[in-house]
Amino acid sequence: MYLHLPVLMVVLLFxxxxxxxxLGKKRRNLAFQLTLLVLGIVFIISIYLLQxxxxxxxxxxxxxxxxPPWGVELYVDYLSAYVLMVLTSISFVVLIxxxxxxxxxxxxxVLHWYCSLYLLLLGAMCGIALTNDLFNLYVFIEISTIxxxxxxxxxxxxxxxxxxxxxxxxxxxxxxxxxxAVAMLYxxxxxxxxxxxxxxxxxxxxxxxxxxxIALSLIIVSLGVKSALFPLHVWLPxxxxxxxxxxxxxxxxxxxxxxxxxxxxxxFQVFPPQIFEVIPVLxxxxxxxxxxxxxxxxxxxxxxxxxxxxAYSSIAxxxxxxxxxxxxxxxxxxxxxxxxxxxxxxxxxxFLAAGLIIYASGIRKIRxxxxxxxxxxLTMLAFTVGAFSMVGIPGTNGFISKWHLxxxxxxxxxxxxxxxxxxxxxxxxxxxxxxxxxxxxGTQIMPQSEHKDVPALMLVPVMxxxxxxxxxxxxxxxxxxxxxxxxxx
Amino acid sequence: MEIIIKIxxxxxYFVAMVLFVIGLHxxxxxxxxxxxxxxxxxxETGIFLFFVSIGYVRGGRAPIIAEEGGLLYINPxxxxxxxxxxxxxxSVTAYxxxxxxxxxxxxxxxxxxxxxxxxxxxxx
Numbered sequence: 001m002y003l004h005l006p007v008l009m010v011v012l013l014f015x016x017x018x019x020x021x022x023l024g025k026k027r028r029n030l031a032f033q034l035t036l037l038v039l040g041i042v043f044i045i046s047i048y049l050l051q052x053x054x055x056x057x058x059x060x061x062x063x064x065x066x067x068p069p070w071g072v073e074l075y076v077d078y079l080s081a082y083v084l085m086v087l088t089s090i091s092f093v094v095l096i097x098x099x100x101x102x103x104x105x106x107x108x109x110v111l112h113w114y115c116s117l118y119l120l121l122l123g124a125m126c127g128i129a130l131t132n133d134l135f136n137l138y139v140f141i142e143i144s145t146i147x148x149x150x151x152x153x154x155x156x157x158x159x160x161x162x163x164x165x166x167x168x169x170x171x172x173x174x175x176x177x178x179x180x181a182v183a184m185l186y187x188x189x190x191x192x193x194x195x196x197x198x199x200x201x202x203x204x205x206x207x208x209x210x211x212x213x214i215a216l217s218l219i220i221v222s223l224g225v226k227s228a229l230f231p232l233h234v235w236l237p238x239x240x241x242x243x244x245x246x247x248x249x250x251x252x253x254x255x256x257x258x259x260x261x262x263x264x265x266x267x268f269q270v271f272p273p274q275i276f277e278v279i280p281v282l283x284x285x286x287x288x289x290x291x292x293x294x295x296x297x298x299x300x301x302x303x304x305x306x307x308x309x310x311a312y313s314s315i316a317x318x319x320x321x322x323x324x325x326x327x328x329x330x331x332x333x334x335x336x337x338x339x340x341x342x343x344x345x346x347x348x349x350x351f352l353a354a355g356l357i358i359y360a361s362g363i364r365k366i367r368x369x370x371x372x373x374x375x376x377x378l379t380m381l382a383f384t385v386g387a388f389s390m391v392g393i394p395g396t397n398g399f400i401s402k403w404h405l406x407x408x409x410x411x412x413x414x415x416x417x418x419x420x421x422x423x424x425x426x427x428x429x430x431x432x433x434x435x436x437x438x439x440x441x442g443t444q445i446m447p448q449s450e451h452k453d454v455p456a457l458m459l460v461p462v463m464x465x466x467x468x469x470x471x472x473x474x475x476x477x478x479x480x481x482x483x484x485x486x487x488x489x
Numbered sequence: 490m491e492i493i494i495k496i497x498x499x500x501x502y503f504v505a506m507v508l509f510v511i512g513l514h515x516x517x518x519x520x521x522x523x524x525x526x527x528x529x530x531x532x533e534t535g536i537f538l539f540f541v542s543i544g545y546v547r548g549g550r551a552p553i554i555a556e557e558g559g560l561l562y563i564n565p566x567x568x569x570x571x572x573x574x575x576x577x578x579x580s581v582t583a584y585x586x587x588x589x590x591x592x593x594x595x596x597x598x599x600x601x602x603x604x605x606x607x608x609x610x611x612x613x
Contacts, residue, residue: 135570142577153588158595165588169525172581173516176532183540
């Protein structure tokens with residue numbers, strides 16, 4: 001029975017996405033209920049898979065009953081089970097928030113389409129985590145790209161449309177590069193399945209080194225564009241800051257990470273280690289990640305829009321994930337992968353908290369936030385927890401992943417990266433702490449404008465994520481042990 | 490000299506790469522958004538041509554299994570994959586064009602630079 005669960009997840013999400021889009025605008029409550037139900041089911045499945053894989057090890061599923069060299073293979077290993085858990089849990093919590101928030105941010109006749117796109121996006125991301133086939137990966141990447149642009153442009157204002165068009169053009173360039181890389185690999189190995197390609201590549205490497213080098217470079221560029229690695233990040237700030245708050249949370253928390261996961265899978269499972277002697281890909285990724293961490297933080301400092309600041313902070317934080325990938329072994333990689341979960345939680349929480357502030361008071365400018373902590377104590381408390389976690393104060397989960405990254409860098413005798421991590425914590429402190437301090441201790445300059453009460457349904461998801469940040473800050477062992485198994489530590 | 494002969498032997502790969510670069514260049518440098526979408530399509534066509542030509546076998550026939558057997562067939566898999574790729578490219582193009590229509594309705598222009606200019610003027 002459990003064998004069919006991975007494909008069931010993807011099929012369920014895609015199928016219900018189709019059904020929800022047919023419901024029509026009259027039955028939007030039903031659309032939300034159905035979406036939440038499916039997200040709940042998928043979350044339970046992912047927890048079951050996590051337990052099952054933890055106990056009995058990885059297993060594979062042959063779609064349509066066709067064995068691997070011919071058919072598409074889904075492979076549930078430690079990494080994909082972990083990523084599925086992250087995807088389903090965060091997206092479930094974010095949509096609970098979205099039920100109330102989206103009614104205010106979107107026109108009422110597009111709400112069921114939002115649900116549909118949301119499910120489509122989640123299904124495609126689950127597919128990326130599960131698939132063991134190059135072309136299948138390409139198809140899921142395209143679906144997730146279109147759905148991700150869709151949940152931005154669905155808010156029908158011109159900023160969103162401009163941002164999503166920019167995102168779409170750059171992403172399509174990325175997907176094109178990815179398809180070309182698939183072609184390059186297919187032409188020399190004659191296979192699309194990761195396992196079979198990986199078997200062939202060491203043999204064909206001396207014959208066709210250029211093909212493999214070009215394929216690897218194209219993959220780095222394409223997945224780098226999509227996950228906003230530093231010089232390729234230009235689309236991110238507009239897209240993530242103009243989107244509706246639940247979309248921002250999912251885009252910043254999950255969508256940019258899933259491409260980093262795809263890169264990890266390809267580097268680990270497909271490309272032979274000898275390739276790194278031909279072309280220093282890991283050093284390039286490391287260099288770019290350091291640039292991302294520093295530049296993202298510095299640009300975030302000068303922003304005056306709170307969501308834009310959070311978006312630039314995402315660019316810096318994705319740098320940590322890529323730093324883990326670039327160091328490529330031991331505790332550093334574990335820290336980088338752990339940061340996927342931790343940052344997904346904290347950035348989703350911060351975007352939702354920012355959404356709450358915008359919902360309740362209409363304030364977007366950072367300098368107007370003075371004294372907001374008195375009016376919205378719980379929201380700002382959660383925001384404070386998120387800010388602490390971003391900086392990496394012990395007791396929050398942001399500390400754990402940075403700690404492991406730093407330890408890993410020391411294990412590999414590269415103390416330079418420890419300095420970068422420390423510097424970035426300092427920079428994060430410079431732009432997060434003033435907001436928190438001003439919110440609680442600043443005097444209010446704005447007149448007491450109209451102030452809406454925050455519905456409990458919106459506040460609860462934020463609090464859940466905030467509690468999660470502290471919980472995993474004190475008790476990271478279960479997640480961490482799973483990641484360590486994923487990378488064979 | 491040797492490289493020219495190699496290129497002539499595999500001219501379809503060469504043409505595919507030229508198309509790819511033309512498309513990529515148009516997409517990233519032109520400010521007109523319709524041209525960007527056209528560049529996107531040229532780039533994707535280049536990739537499709539490349540992918541399909543991988544499966545070509547010199548002197549091969551269409552892969553329809555005949556009674557007599559023993560014939561040389563081309564590899565049908567790349568063609569089948571590219572059908573999916575074409576569907577994706579069409580839907581992305583439709584989506585991009587619909588976004589451009591919306592922008593044209595607000596700004597009255599398809600030029601990304603002009604839109605940026607109009608926006609800065611509004612901000613002031």
